[in-house]
Structure formats: structure tokens, C-alpha cells
Amino acid sequence: MSSPKPTPIISVSRVTKDFGSTRALRAVDLTVEQGEVVVLLGRSGSGKSTLLRHLDGLERPSAGVVEVLGEDVATLRPAALRALRGRVGMIFQRFELVPSLTVLENVLTGALSRLRGPRLGLWAYPRSLKLLAITHLERVGLLEKTYQRADQLSGGEQQRVAIARALMQDPRILLADEPVASLDPESSDQVMRLIREIAADDGLTVVCSLHQVDLALGWGDRIVGLRHGEVVLDTTTDGLGRAEVMEIYGRVAASTAELTAIETELGAIDVGDGVSVGTAARGGRR
Amino acid sequence: MTAARTTSRPPEADTAASLRRPRIPTSRIAGCSAVLFMLAFGVYSLTTLDFSWSNVAASTQNAVKVFSLMDPVSLPAPPDLAYLIGLTLGIVILGTVVAALISIPVSYVSAANTTPAGWLRVLGRAIGVITRAVPDVVLALAFSLAFALGSSLPGILAIGIHSIGMISKLFADAIEQIDHGPQLAVRAAGGSKAQEFWSAVFPQVLPSWIATVLHRFDINLRGSAILGYAGVGGLGYAMKVAFAQFPEGYGRGLGIAAVIFVLCVVLEIISSMIRSNLLGVDAVGNGLGGRILRAAGKRPPVRGQPPGGHVAALGVEAALRRPWTRARVRNLSWAWTAVAIVVAGYWMADVDFGQISWNYVVPTLQSFWPPNFGSHSLDEFAQALLVTVEVAFASAVLSLVLSLLVGSLAARNVAPNNAVRTTFRTILVIFRGVPELVLAIFLIMVTGLGNQAGVVALAFGGVGLLGKLVADSFEELPPGPERALSAAGATRSQRYLAATWPRGLPSLIGNSLYLVDTNIRAATVLGIVGGSGVGFYLTNASTVLTLHGQVTTLVIMVFGTVLVVEGIAAWMRRVFR
Numbered sequence: 001m002s003s004p005k006p007t008p009i010i011s012v013s014r015v016t017k018d019f020g021s022t023r024a025l026r027a028v029d030l031t032v033e034q035g036e037v038v039v040l041l042g043r044s045g046s047g048k049s050t051l052l053r054h055l056d057g058l059e060r061p062s063a064g065v066v067e068v069l070g071e072d073v074a075t076l077r078p079a080a081l082r083a084l085r086g087r088v089g090m091i092f093q094r095f096e097l098v099p100s101l102t103v104l105e106n107v108l109t110g111a112l113s114r115l116r117g118p119r120l121g122l123w124a125y126p127r128s129l130k131l132l133a134i135t136h137l138e139r140v141g142l143l144e145k146t147y148q149r150a151d152q153l154s155g156g157e158q159q160r161v162a163i164a165r166a167l168m169q170d171p172r173i174l175l176a177d178e179p180v181a182s183l184d185p186e187s188s189d190q191v192m193r194l195i196r197e198i199a200a201d202d203g204l205t206v207v208c209s210l211h212q213v214d215l216a217l218g219w220g221d222r223i224v225g226l227r228h229g230e231v232v233l234d235t236t237t238d239g240l241g242r243a244e245v246m247e248i249y250g251r252v253a254a255s256t257a258e259l260t261a262i263e264t265e266l267g268a269i270d271v272g273d274g275v276s277v278g279t280a281a282r283g284g285r286r
Numbered sequence: 287m288t289a290a291r292t293t294s295r296p297p298e299a300d301t302a303a304s305l306r307r308p309r310i311p312t313s314r315i316a317g318c319s320a321v322l323f324m325l326a327f328g329v330y331s332l333t334t335l336d337f338s339w340s341n342v343a344a345s346t347q348n349a350v351k352v353f354s355l356m357d358p359v360s361l362p363a364p365p366d367l368a369y370l371i372g373l374t375l376g377i378v379i380l381g382t383v384v385a386a387l388i389s390i391p392v393s394y395v396s397a398a399n400t401t402p403a404g405w406l407r408v409l410g411r412a413i414g415v416i417t418r419a420v421p422d423v424v425l426a427l428a429f430s431l432a433f434a435l436g437s438s439l440p441g442i443l444a445i446g447i448h449s450i451g452m453i454s455k456l457f458a459d460a461i462e463q464i465d466h467g468p469q470l471a472v473r474a475a476g477g478s479k480a481q482e483f484w485s486a487v488f489p490q491v492l493p494s495w496i497a498t499v500l501h502r503f504d505i506n507l508r509g510s511a512i513l514g515y516a517g518v519g520g521l522g523y524a525m526k527v528a529f530a531q532f533p534e535g536y537g538r539g540l541g542i543a544a545v546i547f548v549l550c551v552v553l554e555i556i557s558s559m560i561r562s563n564l565l566g567v568d569a570v571g572n573g574l575g576g577r578i579l580r581a582a583g584k585r586p587p588v589r590g591q592p593p594g595g596h597v598a599a600l601g602v603e604a605a606l607r608r609p610w611t612r613a614r615v616r617n618l619s620w621a622w623t624a625v626a627i628v629v630a631g632y633w634m635a636d637v638d639f640g641q642i643s644w645n646y647v648v649p650t651l652q653s654f655w656p657p658n659f660g661s662h663s664l665d666e667f668a669q670a671l672l673v674t675v676e677v678a679f680a681s682a683v684l685s686l687v688l689s690l691l692v693g694s695l696a697a698r699n700v701a702p703n704n705a706v707r708t709t710f711r712t713i714l715v716i717f718r719g720v721p722e723l724v725l726a727i728f729l730i731m732v733t734g735l736g737n738q739a740g741v742v743a744l745a746f747g748g749v750g751l752l753g754k755l756v757a758d759s760f761e762e763l764p765p766g767p768e769r770a771l772s773a774a775g776a777t778r779s780q781r782y783l784a785a786t787w788p789r790g791l792p793s794l795i796g797n798s799l800y801l802v803d804t805n806i807r808a809a810t811v812l813g814i815v816g817g818s819g820v821g822f823y824l825t826n827a828s829t830v831l832t833l834h835g836q837v838t839t840l841v842i843m844v845f846g847t848v849l850v851v852e853g854i855a856a857w858m859r860r861v862f863r
Binding site for chain 2: 056058082083084085086087088089090092094095096097098099100101105109110112113115117118119120122127130131134135137138143146147149162165166168169175
């Protein structure tokens with residue numbers, strides 16, 4: 001721990017992943033240090049989700065090595081893999097809550113890796129865990145929704161429940177797969193800020209995939225750009241502008257006038273104004 | 287079809303001389319021949335089974351005689367009646383619950399997205415297919431050897447095992463259709479396979495599981511009468527005993543039959559009500575109960591804004607206490623009601639595990655293997671199977687003719703007015719409401735043992751089923767062609783023959799084959815009561831331990847036949863698409 005150079009918490013080296021004849025990742029290298037907030041940027045199909053899934057051991061690389069918290073994900077036995085997944089929290093674009101269960105029950109499922117055997121219903125969880133779950137719900141600002149059905153909540157609220165569920169794991173790493181892609185600007189602002197706050201307070205390492213350049217710029221410490229399964233950009237966000245990102249991305253940015261027009265239309269929002277790489281690229285191709 | 291081909295030709299070829307009729311594809315010729323062959327076989331079956339109008343007429347006279355001789359319709363004394371109803375319900379409830387519980391692990395391994403291993407999936411599906419293939423009556427007869435006389439356990443086990451097939455299949459299908467996201471989320475959080483199932487999968491499929499179980503309960507209750515014929519206590523058995531005495535028992539028998547009928551309808555109403563209100567699942571039953579319920583409850587489903595569990599902002603400790611919202615009270619009371627019903631069922635069914643002769647259990651199970659012909663030959667069994675198949679086809683042909691008439695007139699777009707439609711819809715509902723067995727037993731008592739009773743009973747039930755399917759399929763047709771024809775001045779019957787019929791034909795063929803399929807199974811079971819076809823040999827072989835190998839042989843033969851019919855149906859659906 002006291003070594004001069006901190007050991008990386010995530011280390012991906014030369015990882016290639018094939019799904020049948022499709023190559024989703026091509027020799028990807030990525031090192032993430034403890035406490036970093038990293039954005040994976042790229043259009044859909046660029047391999048962001050696949051890479052994230054490797055970091056939680058949900059996929060095994062076709063070639064290369066994925067090390068998370070010092071363990072080689074591919075060689076872990078099932079029990080050890082589950083233990084590792086327990087220390088890595090994950091949130092999803094579509095929240096993935098069980099719609100018919102209460103918010104509290106959904107949050108409690110985050111504690112499953114610490115429990116033996118299956119659980120069904122609130123009474124199946126010890127009081128201490130319920131108390132902890134409610135604390136996390138208070139933290140994400142949803143205390144008063146504790147006993148509502150998950151499907152009665154708005155999208156933004158559901159994503160916050162999902163964050164509380166991830167916190168229930170007491171994770172070292174938080175993975176977020178397009179966490180705000182299904183949300184309106186206001187909720188996505190709230191969710192992104194929440195993730196940032198929690199990361200700072202708990203010293204969490206965060207890897208979050210996004211497809212909106214502007215959102216990424218205002219939010220992450222570091223941006224890793226993916227295209228066609230390859231890392232095409234890896235830089236800190238300090239002093240980085242949209243134009244530069246676009247340039248490094250190898251695409252012609254839309255004209256300033258066009259971007260301004262889009263921004264006006266969407267309203268002046270600090271982050272998450274919805275100008276995606278995709279939009280810009282479409283503009284550039286014309 | 288012809289029109290489409292001619293218009294696609296280049297204009298210069300579009301002369302009368304070049305307009306040859308396009309070649310009909312071979313598959314269609316084969317399909318048409320098969321349909322004609324099956325129709326012919328059905329008609330032939332009617333004649334070979336000694337079914338004739340003179341016989342029916344003779345039976346009618348017989349019926350008149352029976353009615354004049356028998357006692358007035360009566361019911362058992364109220365305490366006896368309550369006991370019989372309780373016993374019947376208890377057996378059906380427990381059997382269904384046993385099947386429902388066993389179905390959970392079976393569907394867990396059968397569903398593609400939850401199964402731990404490929405071979406387990408094959409095993410699970412095989413359990414489903416096999417349990418569905420063995421009729422519950424056969425099981426009840428076979429199990430009765432391992433239990434004391436009059437025990438309700440054979441009935442419970444028979445229903446329990448036979449119902450696994452349907453429940454686990456529907457449940458596994460429901461599991462395969464869920465949103466996989468929550469399951470992935472639990473896996474990503476480090477959950478095991480079992481935790482994935484209970485935390486993410488089961489809560490999603492719980493409503494469909496309950497609906498399936500309730501649906502199966504309705505089916506089992508209808509079938510319980512026939513179990514009584516196999517010696518399982520309850521209303522069915524009391525009816526059998528009553529009908530065994532002529533003429534003084536017949537009034538009592540009819541009374542009990544009426545009780546069974548009413549019980550079926552009442553419980554179907556209740557189960558439809560639970561399914562629609564509690565679960566937000568629409569009343570799906572095609573039976574009388576579902577219809578009454580739909581008619582009665584034409585109000586919008588109460589989904590509304592559920593009162594949120596408002597936890598007063600009192601902090602974390604206080605939030606541990608779950609508020610008593612309406613939803614919570616409702617769910618909890620339903621759960622406790624369910625528990626109470628199962629406990630009551632246990633009590634009413636008079637379960638006594640002391641009645642199991644344990645040293646008979648293993649030999650009973652072993653006796654079913656290997657399949658053999660005993661003192662009979664393949665030829666005899668094949669003959670018996672042929673009779674059963676003939677009963678199935680003969681009744682299907684009768685049903686088809688009647689269904690076309692009744693079903694057409696029950697369709698909105700065919701019936702001349704709404705009154706006619708309502709009348710014929712009601713007729714269909716009544717036909718479906720009468721349990722086939724009650725009808726069959728009644729007919730048997732009128733006409734005596736024989737295939738004719740089976741044919742008529744199945745034909746009646748078939749009209750209820752097929753007639754409804756015909757009416758529904760006609761109503762689902764887009765109204766365009768009929769409108770075009772009436773615009774061109776066609777009469778009602780011209781519209782029917784030129785526009786409605788051709789478009790309804792494919793689904794009619796499919797539905798008729800489905801009817802044949804269910805008829806083969808039903809004819810087997812009715813044969814057990816009426817002593818004809820496969821049922822005759824099944825009855826004889828089921829009650830003797832050393833003959834159980836024959837039961838296996840017969841069940842395999844019936845199941846093979848059903849598979850063949852299902853295969854033909856699948857092929858026909860492709861041909862007549």
C-alpha cells in the first residue's frame with residue numbers, strides 16, 4: 001500500500017473479445033487507479049458495455065487479461081467470482097429493478113453476495129441489513145419511497161434506487177453502464193451528481209460509460225474513448241474542450257453554429273445537454 | 287391467388303389464351319387430401335362405431351323410460367353433501383398445491399434462462415411431457431394399491447403428478463419471457479444462481495404462476511368427477527355409487543351431477559375473479575365462470591394510484607416499521623387466505639399418512655417398467671387404440687358440423703342480428719359448462735356402456751370448444767372483403783361463402799386438429815369409464831400390480847398417437863397458412 005506507485009485497482013491488458021464472428025473488443029489496454037472517475041466514451045456498439053461487463057466478470061475475455069482488485073477475473077472459481085462481483089457495484093441504463101418488489105427489497109438484493117442461500121421477501125433479511133438499506137435510501141434521497149413498488153417510481157428515482165442497491169454491496173468500484181441514457185436532462189443531472197458525490201465521499205473508483213461528449217467533459221476525471229472496440233483516446237479532462245475530443249475522435253465536428261443551435265433547443269444545462277458524438281458525426285457527414 | 291399471379295404477368299401475356307390455371311403446389315394437394323382423408327375417416331368411424339340415428343332414437347326412448355322409472359332428483363342430506371363437497375375440494379386443492387410446488391424446481395431447470403445445466407433442462411422438459419401424458423385416472427387406479435381403501439392420497443397424488451406437466455410448462459414459458467435485466471443485476475452484484483431465481487425471477491413470474499395454478503385447479507375440479515369413478519372418494523364416487531343402483535339411485539346421481547356442475551361454475555367464477563382482480567390478469571378462462579365474470583365486471587380494472595407507503599420523515603429507525611398500506615393489507619390477507627385454504631383442504635381431504643402401505647410404494651413404482659403386452663398382443667392393443675382414435679375422430683366430425691352452424695351464427699360478422707349471436711354464444715357456453723364426464727355418465731346410464739355414449743359426450747364438449755374457436759376466428763377477420771361484396775350487392779349467404787369461409791378455413795383446420803388431439807386424450811379417459819377402446823385395457827391393467835407394464839405400453843401408444851396428430855397439425859398450419 002505504501003509503495004511509491006499505487007497498484008492499479010483495475011488493469012486490462014490486451015483484451016480481445018469475440019461474439020461469434022463479431023469482434024467487440026480489440027486488444028484493449030486500460031489501467032484505473034484507486035479513486036479515479038473514468039468515463040468510457042463512444043457510440044453504441046463501440047464496446048463500452050462489453051468492456052464494463054468484463055470488469056464485473058460477467059464476460060470472459062477471448063484473449064488478454066482482466067485484473068480487478070488484484071484478481072485475474074478469468075481464472076476465478078464461481079464462489080470467488082461471486083465474491084469479487086460483490087465488491088464491484090454496477091448500475092445499468094434501464095435500472096434493472098424487479099418491478100413488483102418494494103424499493104427496500106430491491107436495495108436489499110445488493111447484499112445477496114454476503115448472504116448464504118436465496119431470499120424471498122423482507123422477513124428473509126436480518127434487521128441490521130434492513131437498517132443499512134434504509135440508510136442508503138436516505139442517502140440517495142428516497143427514504144419516503146422505502147415501501148413503494150419499484151415500478152411506481154420515476155426513471156430518475158429508479159436509478160437512485162439502483163445506486164442504493166449498489167451501495168448495499170459496500171463496493172470498492174462502481175461501474176455504470178449508460179446510467180442516464182433513459183433519463184430526462186433534469187434527472188440525469190441529479191443522478192450524475194449523486195454518483196460523483198458518492199465517489200468522493202466513499203473514495204470509490206468509478207468507471208462510467210456515456211455517449212454524450214459534453215456530459216463526459218463536465219463530469220469525469222479522465223476520458224477513455226472507444227471506437228469499434230479499440231481505445232482511440234485516453235486523456236484527463238483538464239482543459240479539454242469538445243472540439244479537441246472530436247478531433248482526437250477522428251471525426252469532423254459539427255459547425256459551431258449547429259452545436260449552438262442544438263444547445264439552445266435543449267436549454268442551457270451544465271451537463272448532459274444531450275449533444276452526442278453520434279449527433280455530431282451525423283452533422284459532419286453531411 | 288389467381289388474381290395476384292395474373293396481375294404480376296407482363297401485359298402482353300395477359301390474354302385469355304395464356305391464362306392457364308397456375309399449378310397447385312404439391313404440398314397443398316397433399317394437405318387437401320389429408321383433410322379429405324381425415325373427414326372420410328371421421329364419417330367412417332361414425333358408421334363403424336354403430337352410431338346411427340336409429341340408435342340415437344332408441345336411446346331417446348330408453349331415456350324417457352329411465353326418467354319415468356327413476357326417483358325424483360334428490361340431493362344427499364346436507365351434512366353428507368357438505369362432507370362430499372369438502373372431500374372433493376380438499377383432494378383437488380391439495381393435489382393442485384402439490385403440483386404447483388413441484389413445478390417450481392421443474393420449471394427452474396426447464397427454462398433456458400435459469401437452468402443450471404443443459405442436461406437438467408432436457409430432464410425437466412421430459413418430466414413435464416411424461417406427467418402430462420399419463421392420465422390422472424390411470425395414476426389414481428395404480429396408486430390405490432399402495433394405500434388403504436378409501437384413502438384420499440391416491441387422488442391427491444394422481445392430480446399432483448398429472449398437473450405438474452401443464453403447470454411446469456406454462457411456468458417455464460413465463461420464466462423464459464421475463465425481463466432478464468434484474469436477473470443480470472443480481473448476478474452482477476455477486477448473487478448465486480439460486481439467489482438470481484428467488485430475488486429477480488420468481489417475483490416477476492409470481493402472478494403468472496398463481497394464475498396458472500388457479501386455472502389448473504379449475505381443470506382438476508372438472509376432472510375430479512372421473513377420479514371418483516376410479517375409486518377416489520368425493521362427489522364423483524358418490525355419483526358412481528348412486529348410478530350403480532337402477533332405478534332408485536338415478537335421481538340421487540343426477541342431483542350429485544348437478545352439484546358438480548354448480549361447483550365447477552362457482553369455483554371458476556371465484557378463480558377468474560382472483561386472477562383478474564388480484565393479479566391484474568384479465569379473466570382468461572373460456573368457461574362459463576370467465577364469461578359471467580366478464581359480463582358482470584365490465585368496469586375498468588382497479589389499478590389506480592396505489593397509496594404509496596408514506597413513511598413519515600422520521601428517520602431511518604422509524605422507516606424500519608413498514609406502514610400498513612392497503613396494498614400490504616390486501617396482499618397479506620390473500621396470502622393468509624391461501625394458507626388457510628390449503629390447511630382446510632388438508633383437513634377436509636382427511637389425509638392420513640398412516641394409510642400408506644410403505645412396502646407397496648416401491649414395488650408399485652417399479653411395476654410400471656418395463657412396458658409389455660402381458661397376455662395381450664400388439665394387435666389387440668392396436669385394435670383398442672383404433673377404437674379410441676375412431677371415437678375421437680367420429681366425435682370431432684360431429685362437433686365440426688355442429689360447430690360450423692352454431693359457431694358461425696355466434697360470430698358477430700355472420701349472425702344476422704345481435705339476438706341470434708347472443709343466443710348461440712349462450713348455447714356454446716352451456717355446452718362448455720357441462721363437464722364431459724357428467725354427460726358421459728348420464729349417456730351411459732341411458733344407452734348403456736359403449737362407444738356411442740363417448741362419441742356423443744365428446745361431440746357435445748367439442749361443440750363448446752370448437753364452436754367458440756370458429757366464432758372467434760370469424761370475428762377476428764378484417765371486415766374489408768365482406769364490405770366489398772355487400773357493396774357489390776351480394777347477399778348475406780353469398781358474403782359468408784365467398785368472403786368469410788375461405789379466410790376462416792385455415793384456422794378451422796388447425797382448430798379441428800386440436801380438437802382431435804384433445805379428443806384422443808379424453809376418449810382414452812372416457813373409455814376407462816365406459817369400458818371401451820384403450821380405456822378398457824387401462825382399467826383392467828391399472829388395478830393389478832403385475833399388469834402395470836401394460837399400462838406403460840398403452841400410455842406410450844396413446845401418447846405416440848397424440849404426437850402424430852400434433853405433427854400433422856403443425857404441418858397443416860404451414861400448408862394452409
